[in-house]
Amino acid sequence: xxxxxxxxxxxxxxTDKEIKDAFKKLARKFHPDLHPGxxxxxxxxxxxxxxxxLLKDTEKRRRFDAGEIDASGAExxxxxxxxxxxxxxxxxxxxAQDGFGNNExxxxxxxxxxxxxxxxxxxxxxxxxxxxxxxLPVEFLEVANGAARTITLPEGKTLQVTIPEGAEDxxxxxxxxxxxxxxxxxxxxxxxxxxxxxxxPFFRRKDDxxxxxxxxxxxEAALGARIEVPTISGPVTVTVPKGSNTGTTLRLRDRGIxxxxxxxxxxxxxxxxxxxxxxxxPELVAFLETWHPKTQQDPRKEMLx
Amino acid sequence: MMRVDDLxxxxxxxxxxxxxxxxxxxxxxxxxxxxxxxxxxxxxxxVRLICMLHYELEIDAGTLPVVLSLVDQLxxxxxxxxxxxxxxxxxxxxxxxxxxxxxxxxxxxxxxxxS
Numbered sequence: 001x002x003x004x005x006x007x008x009x010x011x012x013x014x015t016d017k018e019i020k021d022a023f024k025k026l027a028r029k030f031h032p033d034l035h036p037g038x039x040x041x042x043x044x045x046x047x048x049x050x051x052x053x054l055l056k057d058t059e060k061r062r063r064f065d066a067g068e069i070d071a072s073g074a075e076x077x078x079x080x081x082x083x084x085x086x087x088x089x090x091x092x093x094x095x096a097q098d099g100f101g102n103n104e105x106x107x108x109x110x111x112x113x114x115x116x117x118x119x120x121x122x123x124x125x126x127x128x129x130x131x132x133x134x135x136l137p138v139e140f141l142e143v144a145n146g147a148a149r150t151i152t153l154p155e156g157k158t159l160q161v162t163i164p165e166g167a168e169d170x171x172x173x174x175x176x177x178x179x180x181x182x183x184x185x186x187x188x189x190x191x192x193x194x195x196x197x198x199x200x201p202f203f204r205r206k207d208d209x210x211x212x213x214x215x216x217x218x219x220e221a222a223l224g225a226r227i228e229v230p231t232i233s234g235p236v237t238v239t240v241p242k243g244s245n246t247g248t249t250l251r252l253r254d255r256g257i258x259x260x261x262x263x264x265x266x267x268x269x270x271x272x273x274x275x276x277x278x279x280x281x282p283e284l285v286a287f288l289e290t291w292h293p294k295t296q297q298d299p300r301k302e303m304l305x
Numbered sequence: 306m307m308r309v310d311d312l313x314x315x316x317x318x319x320x321x322x323x324x325x326x327x328x329x330x331x332x333x334x335x336x337x338x339x340x341x342x343x344x345x346x347x348x349x350x351x352v353r354l355i356c357m358l359h360y361e362l363e364i365d366a367g368t369l370p371v372v373l374s375l376v377d378q379l380x381x382x383x384x385x386x387x388x389x390x391x392x393x394x395x396x397x398x399x400x401x402x403x404x405x406x407x408x409x410x411x412x413x414x415x416x417x418x419x420s
Contacts, residue, residue: 024362031362033354033376036383082354085347086380087387109390109401130402180406 004051004064004071012065016056023052036083037107129180129189136161136193140200143167144210144232144257151193161193166208166257169197203232208266209256213273216240221248221274231255231268240272248272306343309335312352318360319352326366327355332373 005012008022026048028034035041054071055061063069136151146165152158159178167173172194179189204211214229224242228235231252238250249271256266277284313321327333328342333351335342344352355373358364364372393404 027357028362031357033357036380080346080350082347082350083380085350087383109394110386130399130406 002047004054007047007051019055023048033082036087128186129182131189131192132179133192135196137196137198138163139198140203141232143195143197159191166260167195171195208259210268212268213271215273215275218274218276221245229270244272246272246274306345307349309342312344312349316353316356319356330370332370
């Protein structure tokens with residue numbers, strides 16, 4: 001219990017009138033029924049009332065000054081204030097309303113909602129801003145190799161997006177505190193960016209492997225060759241073995257997508273596709289007309305009865 | 306439940322004639338039961354509040370109804386606001402945040418007049 005003179009803000013030699021005036025002033029300011037939303041008002045008012053009860057009573061004041069009783073000697077019994085009823089569900093008789101219990105959470109929500117506009121300096125409420133979501137179309141090679149992109153949002157804000165190497169289609173990136181601004185000093189919300197990977201004209205992804213169909217000439221396939229093929233990290237020279245065919249698969253080790261967890265790269269799988277010459281080749285035609293294969297071939301044997 | 310006699314005995318500053326006047330003016334509304342006036346706990350607290358306003362804060366009898374009417378309106382508004390808040394609190398978090406943001410927009414010093 002505080003010093004009652006200090007509580008009322010008066011000197012030890014204050015007159016009865018000074019004490020009464022001081023109490024009046026403080027009671028106006030802190031009476032809980034006149035400040036229903038202020039949680040601190042009740043405690044303050046109790047201190048003020050106790051100090052007033054002690055000091056307005058000449059005999060008690062004399063005994064306190066003489067050190068015979070302490071400041072708590074005058075504390076009043078627990079009082080139930082009008083606001084305990086008026087803010088409660090029983091509140092009905094003076095301004096009829098369907099009742100709603102006084103609820104700490106509701107009070108807090110209210111204080112939070114009006115933290116910016118209120119006249120009284122409430123305790124500071126920090127509210128996180130809203131999260132926002134965007135869809136970002138990205139190129140196949142951007143996710144295969146990783147990339148940094150700057151995107152401009154409709155409201156003019158720009159976002160730096162780092163597309164991680166090996167990101168997947170429909171993967172969502174979280175950009176911390178890049179969403180709507182917070183209020184009351186709270187942090188901004190997060191931005192969620194969903195990647196929509198655009199298909200590549202010839203690379204196909206399957207897990208960490210890249211599949212690509214590579215056309216080869218009849219001569220390259222029959223006689224073998226060293227040819228240049230595209231990979232996600234640039235052209236690479238591969239050997240087409242002699243006697244390759246459409247459907248022959250070549251594997252380029254570690255030329256696929258780097259696995260985000262293991263760090264291991266997948267492979268590139270090249271499926272060869274033999275193409276006939278685009279232009280007329282009379283010599284080839286002449287050769288085939290006189291060519292007698294050593295073994296009879298029936299490639300449709302299994303398709304027909 | 307308390308009778309007029311109980312109240313006058315419990316609150317040392319309370320004058321019986323004042324209480325009777327407040328009842329006539331309907332500043333407090335006791336229940337009538339078999340010719341006796343009975344005060345609920347809430348009405349007793351209201352009488353204590355009126356005593357504080359009248360005897361301690363020296364709000365005179367003529368001003369008392371004005372102050373009480375304002376107090377009643379304050380609590381009435383709080384009731385509505387609390388039920389509205391309960392309705393908002395029952396919404397999804399993003400809806401709550403949107404409502405808070407809209408309030409901020411309307412109440413904030415940086416509010417822009419859209420007209």
